Amino acid sequence: MTVHEDDTFPEPEQQRDQDTIRAAGCVLWRRSPFDEGLEICLVHRPKYDDWSHPKGKLKRGEAPMAGALREVREETGHDCTPGTRLPTVRYLASGRPKRVDYWAAEAGPGTFSANREVDRILWLPPAAARNRLTQPRDRGLVDALLDALHLA
Numbered sequence: 701m702t703v704h705e706d707d708t709f710p711e712p713e714q715q716r717d718q719d720t721i722r723a724a725g726c727v728l729w730r731r732s733p734f735d736e737g738l739e740i741c742l743v744h745r746p747k748y749d750d751w752s753h754p755k756g757k758l759k760r761g762e763a764p765m766a767g768a769l770r771e772v773r774e775e776t777g778h779d780c781t782p783g784t785r786l787p788t789v790r791y792l793a794s795g796r797p798k799r800v801d802y803w804a805a806e807a808g809p810g811t812f813s814a815n816r817e818v819d820r821i822l823w824l825p826p827a828a829a830r831n832r833l834t835q836p837r838d839r840g841l842v843d844a845l846l847d848a849l850h851l852a
Contacts, residue, residue: 721798724768725755726805727845728780730823738851740829740842741807743775744820750834751822753841755800764801775818778810784848789837802841804848826851 728741742751756771758764765782772780786802812821824832830842 719796721793721796722758722764723755723798723800724758724764724771724802725753725800726768726772726780726782726803727753727786727841728772728776728778728805728807729845729849730807732823732825737825738846738849739823740826740845741776741778742822742824742829742832743818744822745817746819747817748834751832752834752838753802754818755802756817765803768801768803768805772805773810774815776807776810776821777812779808780805781808786841786844786848789841791837802844804845 730739730741731737732739741754743754744751754772754775756767756775758767762770769780769782772778783804783806786804789800789802791798814820822829822832826842826846830839833839833842
């Protein structure tokens with residue numbers, strides 16, 4: 701059975717989804733100011749001492765893309781132009797299922813300022829970004845970005 705917005709009774713899958721932590725982010729990229737190659741922005745989160753793509757939990761009622769753009773701005777200081785939707789990443793976080801929706805996004809203007817959540821950012825070529833990412837699950841997003849930009 702297909703579930704529509706006006707259906708009163710959620711399907712079991714929809715009920716399970718209510719327990720899922722929802723988040724969104726972007727694989728933020730730009731053309732290198734030095735050689736016109738591609739650079740990917742990674743953020744360092746001191747709380748976890750990890751390197752990841754900019755992402756974060758959605759606010760109540762927030763659409764995933766809106767949350768992804770907000771998180772990029774909050775974590776990197778950059779505005780961005782969203783592009784192709786990238787694979788959704790699912791994993792357990794503190795014993796709960798977590799779903800992170802991602803988009804490719806070209807960086808626009810902005811200036812990074814360290815904050816409580818993110819203390820550093822790096823702009824790296826794709827191979828270096830893939831190697832710097834802490835979680836293996838995030839590495840496939842670099843390949844998905846390259847595919848989306850027809851650079852693979």
